[in-house]
Amino acid sequence: MxxxxxxxxxxxxxxxxxxxxxxxxxRMAFYLLERERDGxxxxxxxxxxxxxxxxxxxxxxxxxxQPLCAICENKNRDRSLLCIVEGPAHLAAxxxxxxxxxxxxxxxxxxxxxxxxxxxxxxxxxxxxxxxEGTVKEVVLATxxxxxxxxxxxxxxxxxxxxxxxxxxxAHGVPMGGDLEYxxxxxxxxxxADRATV
Amino acid sequence: MxxxxxxxxxxxxxxxxxxxxxxxxxRMAFYLLERERDGxxxxxxxxxxxxxxxxxxxxxxxxxxQPLCAICENKNRDRSLLCIVEGPAHLAAxxxxxxxxxxxxxxxxxxxxxxxxxxxxxxxxxxxxxxxEGTVKEVVLATxxxxxxxxxxxxxxxxxxxxxxxxxxxAHGVPMGGDLEYxxxxxxxxxxADRATV
Numbered sequence: 001m002x003x004x005x006x007x008x009x010x011x012x013x014x015x016x017x018x019x020x021x022x023x024x025x026x027r028m029a030f031y032l033l034e035r036e037r038d039g040x041x042x043x044x045x046x047x048x049x050x051x052x053x054x055x056x057x058x059x060x061x062x063x064x065x066q067p068l069c070a071i072c073e074n075k076n077r078d079r080s081l082l083c084i085v086e087g088p089a090h091l092a093a094x095x096x097x098x099x100x101x102x103x104x105x106x107x108x109x110x111x112x113x114x115x116x117x118x119x120x121x122x123x124x125x126x127x128x129x130x131x132x133e134g135t136v137k138e139v140v141l142a143t144x145x146x147x148x149x150x151x152x153x154x155x156x157x158x159x160x161x162x163x164x165x166x167x168x169x170x171a172h173g174v175p176m177g178g179d180l181e182y183x184x185x186x187x188x189x190x191x192x193a194d195r196a197t198v
Numbered sequence: 199m200x201x202x203x204x205x206x207x208x209x210x211x212x213x214x215x216x217x218x219x220x221x222x223x224x225r226m227a228f229y230l231l232e233r234e235r236d237g238x239x240x241x242x243x244x245x246x247x248x249x250x251x252x253x254x255x256x257x258x259x260x261x262x263x264q265p266l267c268a269i270c271e272n273k274n275r276d277r278s279l280l281c282i283v284e285g286p287a288h289l290a291a292x293x294x295x296x297x298x299x300x301x302x303x304x305x306x307x308x309x310x311x312x313x314x315x316x317x318x319x320x321x322x323x324x325x326x327x328x329x330x331e332g333t334v335k336e337v338v339l340a341t342x343x344x345x346x347x348x349x350x351x352x353x354x355x356x357x358x359x360x361x362x363x364x365x366x367x368x369a370h371g372v373p374m375g376g377d378l379e380y381x382x383x384x385x386x387x388x389x390x391a392d393r394a395t396v
Contacts (some may be wrong), residue, residue: 002269002293004262006248007286013244016237017215018229024217030287031216032245033252033261034306039214040245046211047242050204050227063231071200088205089228095200108232118235135318 007033059130061106061123063088071095071103080137084156086110086144094142100149101142106129110148111155119155127156131163138166143194145172205231257328259304259321261286269293269301276300278335280328280363284308284342292340300338303328308346309353317353325354327362336364342372 003011003045007029010124014025032040044065055061057069064070071077085091107122128138139160143149157167173191174183185192212223230238254260255267264267268347269275279300282288289302305320317323328334332369337358341347355365369390372381381389 002290004264004267006252006263007242007261009251010244012247013241016230016234017226018242019222019225020365026287026290027217028215029248030285032214032262033248034285036214037249038212043211043214044242044249045246046204046208047230047238050208050231051238051242054202054204054208054231063205063228065204066202069202087228087232089224091226092200116255163365177316 012109014160020059037124056106059125060091060104060106062091062104076101079135081140082128082136083140083142085142086152088150090144100140107143107152110152112148122152124159125157128159131160131165136165138168141167141169200215254304258289258302259306259324260289260302265364274299277333279338280334280336281338281340282325283340284350285349288340288342305341305350308341308344308350310346320350322354322357326357327357329363334363336366340365
């Protein structure tokens with residue numbers, strides 16, 4: 001009632017953003033209209049442009065506007081080492097560590113039978129095509145350490161082994177800098193079970 | 199490095215939103231590109247449309263796409279009672295209480311001499327024009343209870359009184375439902391000083 005129709009529609013439209021409720025959307029709308037019309041204009045343009053041009057890399061399925069992404073194009077990456085992640089944000093997180101020099105395959109999330117999300121929905125058919133090429137020697141399963149992420153990792157591990165390719169899983173345990181007093185029991189149990197000789 | 203140029207630019211553009219840092223912007227960009235292209239398209243359209251069409255009400259200076267906003271157009275509002283707020287979000291908050299039936303005047307924030315923001319920057323000249331019309335009998339100062347909001351209220355109170363119009367300030371004190379144990383000293387002191395006979 002206190003907002004004009006157009007302002008109300010902008011507030012509604014902003015709620016499409018993840019983590020933005022009615023109050024934040026209202027704050028964003030007022031901020032943009034009162035102080036950042038240039039930035040809002042640029043955001044509108046970038047949204048339109050990105051929606052039109054950004055697609056998926058034909059090989060690893062990460063987001064990019066070229067047929068192949070920069071990582072798949074890079075001749076210096078180890079093509080025998082394939083890391084599987086649940087989404088592009090996870091790919092970015094692993095890249096930021098600087099410790100991985102192989103290539104990636106980006107799933108569309110994880111398996112979730114309860115929501116009707118099966119293997120073909122997360123891109124397993126495309127993964128099979130990559131494995132059939134025969135260059136991959138090891139698949140690193142870097143799905144989340146959640147129930148769904150673990151289930152997805154197990155499913156893919158079975159698939160990978162059927163191609164006689166080695167499947168590995170990223171380590172679970174106490175985070176670096178973590179205080180044992182505040183670590184949950186499940187993590188600590190896993191850390192104990194997976195202890196390594198030093 | 200891990201993002202394609204267009205994705206990187208979209209992430210940068212999203213950071214114009216208040217309260218959105220690099221991590222949230224990244225999450226938003228991926229979410230929109232992966233799952234909400236329709237919503238993102240609609241957001242882009244609404245941003246462009248709102249920037250083009252939403253201006254300020256000629257009378258109260260709240261955001262609207264018509265020359266006059268719905269409140270200023272409404273013949274049932276009490277035009278002798280003028281409430282002054284720091285921004286459209288505050289107008290919305292007061293409207294939502296349903297307890298105010300006068301009209302509004304929306305400042306562009308508050309006075310802040312240290313940032314070079316003086317009376318003409320927050321719309322005092324336009325306020326004077328409203329006061330000169332002679333219909334307003336009482337001005338309710340509903341600026342924030344911050345140092346700047348208080349200073350702005352005092353400044354406007356002086357101005358209002360020079361027109362022989364009554365100036366009132368919204369009450370400060372213990373919030374409804376508030377536990378005295380957790381109220382800050384300043385608020386409690388103010389609540390004591392402004393105590394009323396029951």
